[in-house]
Amino acid sequence: MQEAEFSPMPSGPALTEPQKALLKLGLKRDIDLALHLPLRYEDETRITRLADAREGQTVQIEAVVTDNHIAFRPRRQLVVTVDDGSDACVLRFFSFYPSQQKALAVGARIRARGELKGGLLGWQMVHPVCRSAAGELPQALTPVYPTAAGLPQSYLRKAILAALGRADLSDTLPPPALGPLGLQPEWDLGRTLRFLHQPGPDTALATLEDRSHPAWQRLKAEELLAQQLSQIEAKRERDALRAPALAARRGGLHEQLLAALPFALTAAQRRVVEEIAADLGRAVPMHRLLQGDVGSGKTVVAALAAAVAIDAGWQCALMAPTEILAEQHFRKLIGWLEPLLAPRGLRVAWLTGSQRKKERAQMLAQVASGEAALVVGTHAVIQEQVQFQRLALAIIDEQHRFGVAQRLALRSKMAEAGHEPHLLMMSATPIPRTLAMSYYADLDVSTIDQLPPGRTPVVTKLISDSRRDEVVERIRAQLAQGRQVYWVCPLIEESEALDLTNATATHQALSQALPGVLVGLLHSRMPSPEKKAVMALFEGGQMAVLVSTTVIEVGVDVPNASLMVIEHAERFGLSQLHQLRGRVGRGAAASACVLLYSPGDNGRLGETARSRLKAMVETADGFEIARRDLEIRGPGEFLGARQSGAPLLRFADLVADAALLERVRELAPVMLDRHAELARKHVARWLGGRQDYLKA
Structure with missing residues (x-):
């Protein structure tokens, strides 16, 4: 119904x-x-006598108007005096209409509701809600x-x-x-x-x-149940679809790649590779989230999954949210795979929005002919003119940065009707357990919970903006040892609302403070060729300091960079701070991350900002960071556009209601099996059209 x-x-x-x-x-x-x-x-069910009221209380009084006039000092206002028989009260209105003034005429009996303020001149209310005293009091x-x-x-x-x-x-x-x-x-x-x-x-x-009342408990349970039912249904529907079974063969391309890699996989990487290979070997579309902390080695896992698909005669697409990140993947994948693909007449293709027309046409032809066995790029990969010959595996990095429509578009690139490509989503923002149980209940989750050997622990320091000169001294010391430095700013332009030191001004100040040192500037509005030129200089070691906005948040890998300074750190989200910190400590040198913060006008940080910065100093564990982020910010940071933009949970709270979520999870599959019609009606009632977003 x-x-x-x-x-x-x-x-x-x-x-x-x-x-x-x-x-x-x-x-x-x-x-x-x-x-x-x-x-x-608002409690309008009772009347409070002024004689019984307390300062600061919000009350409703019933009184007769004894005076009504417009005053002009200190500013124009309507001043109405009322008396309830026990005391008098002045009602002040700084914005009012003639009709309002008329309704509050001398002699009128009214009810006024507002916050009582007391003073030497007696009681007063500013902008109370007023209505005629006629009629019964509300019963609720x-x-x-x-x-x-x-x-x-x-x-x-x-x-x-x-x-x-x-x-x-x-x-x-x-x-x-x-x-x-x-x-x-x-x-x-x-x-x-x-x-x-x-x-x-x-x-x-x-x-x-x-929200502890039994009525609230009922609503929370119903809401969580609708979400779980929808997720399980989506998973079951997907399990009924077909995908190519990509069996990893002995001596195949993925084993050749393993043998050619200049490093050994960690135990966690090997476990995850096996989980993905088992999924690819089934004729049901894989729908797996690969999560691992910054620098845990997700790209090589993606390369091995791609090798299995290519070896079976199919194509693979890898999509990343920014050109910098996509290019980072492309360079690694070309280095690892191209020597193995070239003898087979295959190659790794590159697709991005900033490509020249001729180069783009050439890439599109390679994708359509199947010569491009692996296609790496930004959202350009899902554009209409991109026609794959045989797509079997879609890999999406930093999946929470993509919208539902973009993910669905990539999955629809498979030509065979009734078939879907296998989908591997990657995230360097680990998903807290309660979130995995709710919003990601339809996904299989693989976790790389081990960093490769050789990663240096990063020391995190919290320093007030007033000690900026000390930070510049620290940069000089790092440069003297031949190291490189990142300096991250939150904005690139002056804004009246956020009076922040912008990236351009910081770049100029550091250039002056460090004469003879090449200081670069990188921000999202720069043309793509300029960005590439700046990154090439920094990665090549010629540029010692890179001042940047958060475009370097993911995908930049410069082992020689040993110091990260994050300006106005209090304005960044926790997982974003953690991502930025992950850009250093990638080599053998001792590395540090300096969180520069600016206290507010009152000389203190806000509660949320303090919680975030405290978490950054106390732990470098991405999973603990994610758990705290969920407590501080709620689920938005992790979900991105998984839904239509509206939060699917309006009443339940994933942290406070974790125990209820556990019970709902156990009930949902039983209800789907035994009470299918009730389950369908329940989901339609609660989610309406939004359930489609869960299937992406």
């Missing part, structure tokens, strides 16, 4: 402003409105909803109340599921939603605010 639309909802220009705003908020169906819960509640707390421009609270309240009356709120949870999920049977979905929209005045507000 489909959920009813919020009707009447005409289409096109006939829509009113509030109706357009409802659609903008994604409130299209009755159930969408029913699940649009209040941000907070008044909900205050998240809204948008053009959508008044009064309209939203009526729309939600009407939707609650029309929506199908019948239970989709089978009764045996309630006990294992710790839910109270009397709190079914209908009662839960009606209560949360209009809780009684005797409800403890704290249980609503901290």
